[in-house]
Amino acid sequence: MAKKWIDITQPFTNTIATWPGDTPFTFDLAYTKYETGSVNIGRFTTSTHTGTHADAPFHFDDNTPTVDQLDINVFIGTALVVDLSNKMELCSEDFKDIDLRGAKRILLKLHQEVNFEEFPELVPIIHPDIAPFLKEKGVVLLGVDCPSVDALDSKSLNTHHSLYNNGIYIIENLVLQNITPGFYEFIGLPLNIVGADAAPVRAVISKIDD
Numbered sequence: 001m002a003k004k005w006i007d008i009t010q011p012f013t014n015t016i017a018t019w020p021g022d023t024p025f026t027f028d029l030a031y032t033k034y035e036t037g038s039v040n041i042g043r044f045t046t047s048t049h050t051g052t053h054a055d056a057p058f059h060f061d062d063n064t065p066t067v068d069q070l071d072i073n074v075f076i077g078t079a080l081v082v083d084l085s086n087k088m089e090l091c092s093e094d095f096k097d098i099d100l101r102g103a104k105r106i107l108l109k110l111h112q113e114v115n116f117e118e119f120p121e122l123v124p125i126i127h128p129d130i131a132p133f134l135k136e137k138g139v140v141l142l143g144v145d146c147p148s149v150d151a152l153d154s155k156s157l158n159t160h161h162s163l164y165n166n167g168i169y170i171i172e173n174l175v176l177q178n179i180t181p182g183f184y185e186f187i188g189l190p191l192n193i194v195g196a197d198a199a200p201v202r203a204v205i206s207k208i209d210d
């Protein structure tokens with residue numbers, strides 16, 4: 001049977017949730033086919049942190065790579081989907097029994113359900129100590145199904161920094177609610193926006209048979 005890919009990307013709609021105070025996503029037709037006589041031409045505006053996106057370290061540190069400078073190889077490869085949706089706090093201890101079998105990406109299911117149109121009031125606390133621990137296991141990418149790997153009101157962004165300092169890239173707002181834990185092939189490439197602090201990602205996975 002041909003390989004089946006599953007979309008784990010939040011759909012961009014004009015009602016998708018935005019960080020409070022940040023630029024909302026909007027799409028409309030700048031020119032209609034009726035007006036031009038030949039084509040519809042759309043346009044969109046968005047915060048770089050709306051919907052499913054990759055954070056570049058430039059998001060939280062001025063003298064670090066922007067999204068166009070990230071290694072695209074990190075965004076393609078084997079990933080393990082882990083369900084920790086029963087936890088409100090996570091630390092390295094929670095990963096100690098996980099067998100990655102060489103997978104270099106972890107996608108964390110932290111919520112049983114996510115409403116794309118509502119910005120959450122609370123996200124699980126991910127302790128910065130997971131970063132050196134996961135690096136030790138060879139992890140290069142951490143994906144989550146919420147808008148931040150740090151507390152929503154964090155100003156120091158310790159977990160973002162710790163992940164970057166340990167060579168682990170971040171993808172936020174993945175859609176994992178209907179995904180069974182296990183091993184998948186993963187592709188989730190950020191748009192090549194030169195100089196950007198983050199960029200939208202179209203993320204897809206395909207189950208690997210055990």
Ligand SMILES: [Zn+2]
Nearest residue numbers: 049055172198
């Ligand atoms: Zn972000």
